Amino acid sequence: MNNRQVFLSHLAQTTDFPLMIEVEKAEGIYLFGPNGEKYIDLISGIGVSNVGHRHPKVIQAIQSQVEKYLHLMVYGEYVQTPQTRLAKALAETLPPNLDNVYLVNSGSEAVEGALKLAKRHTQRREIISCVNAYHGSSHGSLSVGGNEVFKRAYRPLLPGIKNITYGSYSDLAQISQETAAVIIETIQGEAGIRVACREYFQALRKRCDQTGTLLILDEIQAGFGRTGKFWAFEHFEIVPDILVCAKGMGGGMPIGAFIANKEVMGVFKNNPILGHITTFGGHPVSAAASLATIQALQEEKLIDQVEQKANLIKSLLVHPKIKGIRNKGLMMAVEFESFEVLKKIIDRAIELGVITDWFLFCDDSMRIAPPLVITEEEIRQACQIILQAIREAG
Numbered sequence: 113m114n115n116r117q118v119f120l121s122h123l124a125q126t127t128d129f130p131l132m133i134e135v136e137k138a139e140g141i142y143l144f145g146p147n148g149e150k151y152i153d154l155i156s157g158i159g160v161s162n163v164g165h166r167h168p169k170v171i172q173a174i175q176s177q178v179e180k181y182l183h184l185m186v187y188g189e190y191v192q193t194p195q196t197r198l199a200k201a202l203a204e205t206l207p208p209n210l211d212n213v214y215l216v217n218s219g220s221e222a223v224e225g226a227l228k229l230a231k232r233h234t235q236r237r238e239i240i241s242c243v244n245a246y247h248g249s250s251h252g253s254l255s256v257g258g259n260e261v262f263k264r265a266y267r268p269l270l271p272g273i274k275n276i277t278y279g280s281y282s283d284l285a286q287i288s289q290e291t292a293a294v295i296i297e298t299i300q301g302e303a304g305i306r307v308a309c310r311e312y313f314q315a316l317r318k319r320c321d322q323t324g325t326l327l328i329l330d331e332i333q334a335g336f337g338r339t340g341k342f343w344a345f346e347h348f349e350i351v352p353d354i355l356v357c358a359k360g361m362g363g364g365m366p367i368g369a370f371i372a373n374k375e376v377m378g379v380f381k382n383n384p385i386l387g388h389i390t391t392f393g394g395h396p397v398s399a400a401a402s403l404a405t406i407q408a409l410q411e412e413k414l415i416d417q418v419e420q421k422a423n424l425i426k427s428l429l430v431h432p433k434i435k436g437i438r439n440k441g442l443m444m445a446v447e448f449e450s451f452e453v454l455k456k457i458i459d460r461a462i463e464l465g466v467i468t469d470w471f472l473f474c475d476d477s478m479r480i481a482p483p484l485v486i487t488e489e490e491i492r493q494a495c496q497i498i499l500q501a502i503r504e505a506g
């Protein structure tokens with residue numbers, strides 16, 4: 113059996129349409145296959161490789177941590193330098209009320225922690241989330257997801273969840289003194305890149321303040337520079353009560369966090385009731401990689417270049433088959449007529465050496481979220497290939 117056959121018969125499948133790209137090595141924006149294939153990665157492993165694959169600073173940090181220690185103890189018991197340095201560096205990117213960092217393993221786990229924290233802190237049970245939101249795949253995070261088709265087969269899920277429409281002012285009236293938290297993606301990712309406006313977020317913040325509801329912003333996909341600010345909420349001049357992040361945070365290593373202030377986070381300690389417990393959360397190697405990722409983003413001024421690179425992509429991707437482009441920075445969706453049309457373009461682009469895909473809840477739009485290190489020349493080359501794929505796709 114070759115590798116692809118083993119993949120299909122021994123690795124549990126998650127989709128009818130796996131991309132099936134076999135990769136031997138990755139570097140910067142490139143993936144390399146076993147038979148000399150070279151691909152431009154325009155999706156960054158779904159918003160993960162913001163600093164590019166195997167960024168030298170990240171590799172160096174991993175190597176140096178591996179020489180010291182791997183796992184020592186469950187999260188929160190020992191003082192581990194990679195975790196303390198990371199928490200401090202994260203706090204320095206954030207407003208003063210987001211200074212208490214709980215390190216976990218993944219986006220879904222960060223959402224679980226945030227939801228539990230909101231319930232404990234407010235002693236309320238209702239959670240409000242958005243239609244077409246994606247917050248993860250575990251039972252709790254799936255419960256606050258906003259796609260009924262995805263949820264139906266797994267019911268009963270968490271009770272007390274209400275969905276509102278992202279960006280709808282009138283729906284904000286549903287937030288009440290019963291509501292523990294609103295969880296919302298600052299930029300909706302899997303819905304196909306939907307961007308609400310500053311005024312909406314200001315109104316949402318105000319309504320949460322009026323009702324004593326905690327505002328949880330999910331920046332698992334939008335954080336770490338992807339939108340042209342370190343945190344996407346900076347665009348809207350609001351501050352959440354709880355922030356969740358993961359994906360780009362580890363520079364390619366698994367790590368996530370939920371972040372609040374000491375007062376809110378304090379309900380998880382000094383109490384016989386378990387707060388949140390995680391064996392591998394904030395793994396020292398991942399934490400070291402994450403700190404190096406933050407340093408790379410800042411030292412190389414990658415975030416400052418995002419807007420210009422996004423505008424270049426928008427100016428190049430012009431074709432009658434493209435119905436429109438939605439984006440916030442380098443979090444982009446290019447809309448086509450249908451999934452059938454898009455799928456052929458994606459397949460042809462992969463043959464030509466450019467990797468894109470579609471969104472969980474929006475399959476007529478092409479995901480473009482390249483590593484932020486992509487150069488203007490590489491953008492031109494990638495866009496030319498996409499246009500060629502559009503012309504050649506059957």
Ligand code: PMP
Nearest residue numbers: 218219220246247248301332333
């Ligand atoms: N929230 C958002 C906005 C996401 O995009 C994702 C992953 N696509 C998650 C949560 C879940 O993260 P993970 O897959 O690491 O559990």
